Amino acid sequence: MPVLPEINAAAPQLETIFRDLHANPEIGFEESRTAGIVAAKLRDFGFDEVHEGIAKTGVVGILRGRGQGNRRIGLRADMDALPITETSGLDYASQTPGKMHACGHDGHTTMLLGAAQYLAGSRNFDGTAVFIFQPAEEGLGGARGMIAEGLFQRFPVDEVYDMHNAPTGQVNRATICRGAAMAGASFFDISVKGRGSHAAMPHQSRDALVIASSLVGQLQTIISRNLPPLDTCVLSVTQIHAGSAYNVVPQTASLAGTIRYFKPEVIAMVETRIKELCAGLAQAYGVEIEVDLRNVFDVLMNDDDLATEWIGAASDVVGADLISDDDEPATGSEDFADMLQVVPGAYGRIGHSGTMPLHNPGFVLDPAVLPVGASIYARIIERRLPLEDAA
Numbered sequence: 001m002p003v004l005p006e007i008n009a010a011a012p013q014l015e016t017i018f019r020d021l022h023a024n025p026e027i028g029f030e031e032s033r034t035a036g037i038v039a040a041k042l043r044d045f046g047f048d049e050v051h052e053g054i055a056k057t058g059v060v061g062i063l064r065g066r067g068q069g070n071r072r073i074g075l076r077a078d079m080d081a082l083p084i085t086e087t088s089g090l091d092y093a094s095q096t097p098g099k100m101h102a103c104g105h106d107g108h109t110t111m112l113l114g115a116a117q118y119l120a121g122s123r124n125f126d127g128t129a130v131f132i133f134q135p136a137e138e139g140l141g142g143a144r145g146m147i148a149e150g151l152f153q154r155f156p157v158d159e160v161y162d163m164h165n166a167p168t169g170q171v172n173r174a175t176i177c178r179g180a181a182m183a184g185a186s187f188f189d190i191s192v193k194g195r196g197s198h199a200a201m202p203h204q205s206r207d208a209l210v211i212a213s214s215l216v217g218q219l220q221t222i223i224s225r226n227l228p229p230l231d232t233c234v235l236s237v238t239q240i241h242a243g244s245a246y247n248v249v250p251q252t253a254s255l256a257g258t259i260r261y262f263k264p265e266v267i268a269m270v271e272t273r274i275k276e277l278c279a280g281l282a283q284a285y286g287v288e289i290e291v292d293l294r295n296v297f298d299v300l301m302n303d304d305d306l307a308t309e310w311i312g313a314a315s316d317v318v319g320a321d322l323i324s325d326d327d328e329p330a331t332g333s334e335d336f337a338d339m340l341q342v343v344p345g346a347y348g349r350i351g352h353s354g355t356m357p358l359h360n361p362g363f364v365l366d367p368a369v370l371p372v373g374a375s376i377y378a379r380i381i382e383r384r385l386p387l388e389d390a391a
Contacts, residue, residue, distance in 0.1 A: 067126025114374025
């Protein structure tokens with residue numbers, strides 16, 4: 001079964017939606033325009049219920065099939081953009097300075113709307129489909145926000161599914177990783193409070209910049225000297241800020257970064273060592289060092305059986321030759337993981353012709369993948385909620 005004919009016929013309409021969303025990006029918890037478009041489309045499609053304002057800008061649509069079954073399946077797409085200035089050169093490039101859909105969430109939203117339109121027209125399933133349009137995936141806690149506001153209490157589901165575009169150049173290649181598929185993530189902020197001085201008399205200072213620079217190197221030894229070689233963890237210092245003049249030894253300096261991990265005992269060890277290193281340097285240099293560590297993403301765990309179901313739906317659309325169910329785990333993170341902590345499900349990837357990496361200012365999502373993703377979403381519902389008299 002290729003792309004569903006009804007969805008293929010709607011491909012020009014889907015591309016129009018996608019181009020509009022791409023040209024008007026909104027970052028996390030600011031997706032008011034995007035959410036408004038989503039809610040309006042669901043109502044136009046004839047959804048039974050449309051709920052707005054969940055975790056500020058989240059939208060949930062409820063669609064009941066022709067059968068009277070009690071099973072409920074969730075489909076999720078993210079909506080937010082990134083604070084990146086676009087350089088793609090597209091004729092529908094971002095019209096909002098400093099903001100861009102550099103991760104393809106505009107495409108994910110469009111795919112789920114394509115499935116929504118098709119399923120609302122056919123209702124060729126037995127049970128209820130729950131469409132979740134989530135804000136603020138990019139590190140701002142949109143999934144946790146929706147869950148905290150009762151997402152799965154108000155709209156319970158037995159399973160939940162999602163997918164992400166993959167700019168690999170491998171057109172329509174559908175892949176999934178079983179088990180631990182994406183890393184959990186913690187962010188850290190470290191503040192060094194020393195004593196400033198004239199740059200010509202540094203002996204009068206307790207140089208926060210030198211101490212912070214030393215700490216950057218010390219943090220790397222956690223992975224090289226404390227982590228068992230066969231475990232996986234990534235620690236990256238991504239920011240360092242200090243100083244305001246050529247002739248002043250700065251009094252303060254700050255560091256920030258991220259830790260990616262797959263095991264709870266690994267992140268516990270790394271966070272403990274960060275605190276110990278900071279405490280030791282503080283004592284050694286006679287300064288104050290404050291550490292703020294916070295978990296941002298859980299490890300994304302794909303249910304093995306439901307990963308098989310996701311692959312089955314994808315195979316219906318792209319064919320068995322373009323399927324892989326043994327994808328390698330990724331050290332990137334995804335807050336769909338938080339939903340999978342509550343409800344079992346699966347998260348896969350669908351390839352397209354783009355090759356510029358995600359989060360790059362020149363990233364381009366190939367619109368040809370939109371009806372493919374929409375068809376996979378739709379087939380998940382039809383396969384997991386089969387109607388006895390379905391053709």
